[in-house]
Amino acid sequence: MSAAGASEPSARNRPPARTVSDVVVIGSGLVGACCAYELTLAGLNVTIVDRGHLTSGTTASGEGNILISDKAPGAELELAKLSLTRWTELADELEADIEYEPKGGVVVATGEAEADGLRHFAAQQREVGVTAVEVSGDRLRELEPHLAPDLATGIHYPQDAQVQPVLAAAVLLQQARQRGATVVPEAEVTAIGVDRTGRVASVTTTRGSFATRWVVNAAGPWSGEISALAGLHLPLAPRRGHILVTEPCEPLIHHKVYDAGYVGTLTADAQPDAVEVSSVVESTRAGTILLGSSREFVGYDRRIDGEVVRAIAERATRLFPVLAGVRLMRAYVGFRPWLPDHLPAIGETLAVPGFVQASGHEGAGIGLSPATGRLVRDLITGHEPPIDPTPFRPDRPTLQNDAEVAHG
Ligand SMILES: Cc1cc2nc3c(=O)[nH]c(=O)nc-3n(C[C@H](O)[C@H](O)[C@H](O)COP(=O)(O)OP(=O)(O)OC[C@H]3O[C@@H](n4cnc5c(N)ncnc54)[C@H](O)[C@@H]3O)c2cc1C
Structure with a gap:
C-alpha cells in the first residue's frame, strides 16, 4: 500500500511478494550493504529497504578513505583495524573490482x-x-x-587504503541478493511496529509492510528520524x-x-x-x-x-x-x-529489543562499515564478536546526556 501522496510503483518496482524476513535493514548505503552482506553470509533472510535509489545517501558523497592514521588508541581504532582486515578479505572474496587500493x-x-x-x-x-x-x-x-x-x-x-564506496556497496548488495536478500528501493520507512512484549515486529514502508524480528537502522544521517519511529532518541x-x-x-x-x-x-x-x-x-x-x-x-x-x-x-x-x-x-x-561522543552507535537498544543501531560513523563510515556489519551479524546470530562491542552500545551514558547541535 502506498502512503498518501506517494506515486504508484511501476510494474518493475512492485513490492516483492515475500513480506516476512529475519532482518530488515533500513538504508542501502555502505553500512547497510555491509550488514546485509554479512547477515546473508550467516544464512539469514534479509530485506533491505531504502527510500531513494540504492546507495544514494552519504555513501555517494564521501571519499573512499579507509583510515587507520587518524584514529587515536581506543575503541574506534580497534573497529578500524577489524575493518581493515575485513576490507582486505572483501577485496578478494567479492570477486569484483571495488577499486580497493592499499596505497597508504x-x-x-x-x-x-x-x-x-x-x-x-x-x-x-x-x-x-x-x-x-x-x-x-x-x-x-x-x-x-x-x-x-x-x-x-x-x-x-x-596501512591506510582506499575504496570506491558506491561500487563497493553495489557489489555487496548484489551478492547479498544472490544469497536470497530482497532489495526494495523507493520504499520510505514510515512506521516501526512492536509486539505485545515491546519487541520489534514489523517495518512499514511506502511500498508495503515487512514482518520481522530484527531491524537494523543503517539510515546514516537520517538514523535519528528512524529511531524516533521506534520511540527512541538518538542524538544524531x-x-x-x-x-x-x-x-x-x-x-x-x-x-x-x-x-x-x-x-x-x-x-x-x-x-x-x-x-x-x-x-x-x-x-x-x-x-x-x-x-x-x-x-x-x-x-x-x-x-x-x-x-x-x-x-x-x-x-x-x-x-x-x-x-x-x-x-x-x-x-x-x-x-x-x-554523534556527540565521536563513536558510532552499533548494537541492540534495551528499550526496543530487536532494534539494532548501525549508525553515527561521522566521517569514517566507509572505512568502518565492514566491522560494523560483522558486529551486527554476531549480535543477531548470537556469536562472540572479534572485538569488544561495549563502547558502541546505543544506550551508553554519553548519548543520553548529549549536547545536541541545533539543526538548521
Ligand atoms: C564530504 C564527506 C567525505 C567523507 N569521506 C569519507 C572517507 O573518506 N572515508 C570514510 O570512511 N567516510 C567518509 N565519509 C563518511 C561516510 O560517507 C559516511 O559515514 C557513510 O557514507 C555513512 O554510510 P551509511 O550507509 O551509514 O549512510 P548513507 O550512505 O547515508 O545511507 C543511508 C540510507 O538510508 C536511506 N534512508 C534514510 N531515511 C530513510 C527512510 N525513512 N526510509 C528508508 N530509507 C531511508 C537513505 O536514502 C540512504 O540511502 C565522508 C562523508 C562526507 C560527507
Missing part, C-alpha cells in the same frame, strides 16, 4: 608545532600496533614528488562536508595525503556556527583528484559555499603547489552522521 597515507605538518603534535600522536598509535613511520621534511618528496618543499615533517601510514546530527573534484590528470598524487590539522577537526566539540576546514587529497582510478574537506552543522542545506570551496582549494594547493595548474571540475556536499 601520509600526514604532513607545515610547521614545527604541528610536527610535535603529529609525532606524539604517532608514538601513541605505535604502542597499539599501528605502523607509523616518520619521514623528515627533506625526504617527503621521495614519497610524493609534488609535495611543497618546505613542509616540516610527515608520518607515513602504509548531519555534519555537512564539501568535496572538490578536479579534471582528470596524469598521476600526480600516490598516497592519501592530509594535513595534521585534520585529526583536530574530527573530534572538535560541536560549534554550531563554525566551519572547520582541513586538507585531504587523494587521486582516483579515473584520474580525478578529490580535495576535501569541511565540517559544519547547517542541517541538510545542500548549497555549495564558495568561501569553503576557496578555503579547501587554498589548503590543498599549500600542500601540492602543482594543483594551482589543475582545473576544478565540480564540487558537492554530503552529510556525515555525527
Whole structure:
C-alpha cells in the first residue's frame, strides 16, 4: 500500500511478494550493504529497504578513505583495524573490482608545532600496533614528488587504503541478493511496529509492510528520524562536508595525503556556527583528484559555499603547489552522521529489543562499515564478536546526556 501522496510503483518496482524476513535493514548505503552482506553470509533472510535509489545517501558523497592514521588508541581504532582486515578479505572474496587500493597515507605538518603534535600522536598509535613511520621534511618528496618543499615533517601510514564506496556497496548488495536478500528501493520507512512484549515486529514502508524480528537502522544521517519511529532518541546530527573534484590528470598524487590539522577537526566539540576546514587529497582510478574537506552543522542545506570551496582549494594547493595548474571540475556536499561522543552507535537498544543501531560513523563510515556489519551479524546470530562491542552500545551514558547541535 502506498502512503498518501506517494506515486504508484511501476510494474518493475512492485513490492516483492515475500513480506516476512529475519532482518530488515533500513538504508542501502555502505553500512547497510555491509550488514546485509554479512547477515546473508550467516544464512539469514534479509530485506533491505531504502527510500531513494540504492546507495544514494552519504555513501555517494564521501571519499573512499579507509583510515587507520587518524584514529587515536581506543575503541574506534580497534573497529578500524577489524575493518581493515575485513576490507582486505572483501577485496578478494567479492570477486569484483571495488577499486580497493592499499596505497597508504601520509600526514604532513607545515610547521614545527604541528610536527610535535603529529609525532606524539604517532608514538601513541605505535604502542597499539599501528605502523607509523616518520619521514623528515627533506625526504617527503621521495614519497610524493609534488609535495611543497618546505613542509616540516610527515608520518607515513602504509596501512591506510582506499575504496570506491558506491561500487563497493553495489557489489555487496548484489551478492547479498544472490544469497536470497530482497532489495526494495523507493520504499520510505514510515512506521516501526512492536509486539505485545515491546519487541520489534514489523517495518512499514511506502511500498508495503515487512514482518520481522530484527531491524537494523543503517539510515546514516537520517538514523535519528528512524529511531524516533521506534520511540527512541538518538542524538544524531548531519555534519555537512564539501568535496572538490578536479579534471582528470596524469598521476600526480600516490598516497592519501592530509594535513595534521585534520585529526583536530574530527573530534572538535560541536560549534554550531563554525566551519572547520582541513586538507585531504587523494587521486582516483579515473584520474580525478578529490580535495576535501569541511565540517559544519547547517542541517541538510545542500548549497555549495564558495568561501569553503576557496578555503579547501587554498589548503590543498599549500600542500601540492602543482594543483594551482589543475582545473576544478565540480564540487558537492554530503552529510556525515555525527554523534556527540565521536563513536558510532552499533548494537541492540534495551528499550526496543530487536532494534539494532548501525549508525553515527561521522566521517569514517566507509572505512568502518565492514566491522560494523560483522558486529551486527554476531549480535543477531548470537556469536562472540572479534572485538569488544561495549563502547558502541546505543544506550551508553554519553548519548543520553548529549549536547545536541541545533539543526538548521
Ligand atoms: C564530504 C564527506 C567525505 C567523507 N569521506 C569519507 C572517507 O573518506 N572515508 C570514510 O570512511 N567516510 C567518509 N565519509 C563518511 C561516510 O560517507 C559516511 O559515514 C557513510 O557514507 C555513512 O554510510 P551509511 O550507509 O551509514 O549512510 P548513507 O550512505 O547515508 O545511507 C543511508 C540510507 O538510508 C536511506 N534512508 C534514510 N531515511 C530513510 C527512510 N525513512 N526510509 C528508508 N530509507 C531511508 C537513505 O536514502 C540512504 O540511502 C565522508 C562523508 C562526507 C560527507
